Each structure stands twice: as C-alpha cells, then as structure tokens.
Amino acid sequence: MSDLFAIFGHPVAHSRSPLMYNHLFTSLHVKACYTRIDLPDGNMLKERFWDLSLRGANVTVPHKEAAFVACDEVRGFAQKIGVVNTIIREADRLIGYNTDADGFWYALRHLKECKRILIIGAGGTAKSLSVRLSQEGCDITVLNRSTARLDFFKDAGFACFDWNSFTPSTYDLIINTTSAGLTDTEYPAPLTLLEPTLSRAGYCIDVIYGKETPFLKRAKEMHKPLMNGSEMLLAQGVLAAELFTAHRFERSVIEPIMRESFAF
C-alpha cells in the first residue's frame, strides 16, 4: 500500500511541494503520494492528519506554530523555537521537526558575509530564520506590522520594531518573511519605511516563491541583488524528504531530483 503525505496551509493552492515530492517518489520508486490540504483552522490539524491516515506532512502559512502544539513529541531545532514544519507519524504518535531553519541557512550559504540582517515579519518563518542566523553570528533586527508577536524575538535578544517605532537604517540583507504579496499586491511595510531601507540595503530576499512579489519588484527597480524563496523551498524540502523516506536516500540523491521539478 502507498503512503500518503500532505502539506497543510491556508492558502495552500500556491504550494509547489506536491510537484517536488511526487517527482521524487516516482523517480526513486517510493510507494507514496503527496497532496495539498487547505486547512482554515490550525486547531484541526491533528484530527485531519489522522482522518486522512497520513504517513507524514509539511505545514506552511499560517499553521507552523499550531503544528508545534498538535505534535505528541517535538525533536531538534523545533523544540527551541516552538515552530514545526514537518510531521512524521511514528506508531500512534505525531513527531514534529523543523527543517526550515537548517534548510534556509543552507540556501543562504553564499551570503555568509551578510551580518546585519533585517527580518520583516514575526511568524513561524521569521522565528526559524532569525534564531538560525543568530546562531551563525548575525545581528538580527525584526520589523513587524503589529507588536503582539514580537515578544519571542525580544526575549531572544533581537532589536524589535513595529511600523510606528521603526527608523530606516543600513542592513547587509533584508528578508521578507511576511505573507504580504503571496495572494495580494501588498508591501510588507509602508513604502515610507521600506524605500529608504531598501535603498541602503545590500541584498534582498523574499521567502515567497513562484511569483515576483511587490517587495522584490521594488528591490529590482532599485537595482538590488535579490533572491526569491525557491532555493529555501528546495533546501527545507530535501531535509523533510530525508525524514519522509526514513533516511534511505542521501541528500546528494534527493536534491537534484527535487530540483528537476522546478522546471515543470
């Protein structure tokens, strides 16, 4: 019998994960199939996982923190930040992992000289990136629309601002981790803050992939070197695929196959 895997999110129609994993499973002759589940209420994640008899799952916007709560046990980096993006069923228990942090760091390895980093957004993706980059000696500033989610970052010792308290400054790298631009045409911060910050920035990244967001469009117009979220998607996916296939395949085998799916 085939194993069933899924990605939970809301929205989730944009996700390239089914293409990536199904191409991998077919290429490696793994008896498995991967689908996407639109889940408006993150509190229903556990129930839906068991209803669908899943073998494993990925979790995306906005349920990565709810996934942490849904798991019976959480291992590794996910424990440190309270954010789960990969779930594996072990017997009758759900085990949570975070592959974003190491995956994103791998995807950004060519930017090691960037030390002053502005992260826009304060959700699950911002937590993974900020803590992992801080472990590598980066100086992290977090800018979010609202203050409610900034406590985690303040406790971690990062400089934190909302739109009212932020003053544009100079950063080697700006990373948009908000969902602004995912299904709308919004900027992650007002242009009065964004433009002076972008104009002084070294490099710009948007974790959203598959489209040119207003953030990246503006950075491009300002002739900034930039990158979208495709390499991050791939890198976290390779680590999740290792877990889904119980480490039967090397990363060096998984990565080129998953990368092929980006041409589809």
Ligand code: NDP
């Ligand atoms: P969360 O829901 O946990 O956090 C969303 C964040 O975006 C919050 O800080 C929220 O601010 C902010 N936000 C939402 N809408 C706006 C807006 N219109 N203007 C400004 N800020 C806004 O989401 P995740 O961290 O899970 O995901 C964030 C993004 O990262 C998504 O677009 C997702 O697709 C992408 N992603 C990409 C991955 C990849 O592999 N490339 C992997 C994972 C995620 P507030 O606190 O004020 O509500």
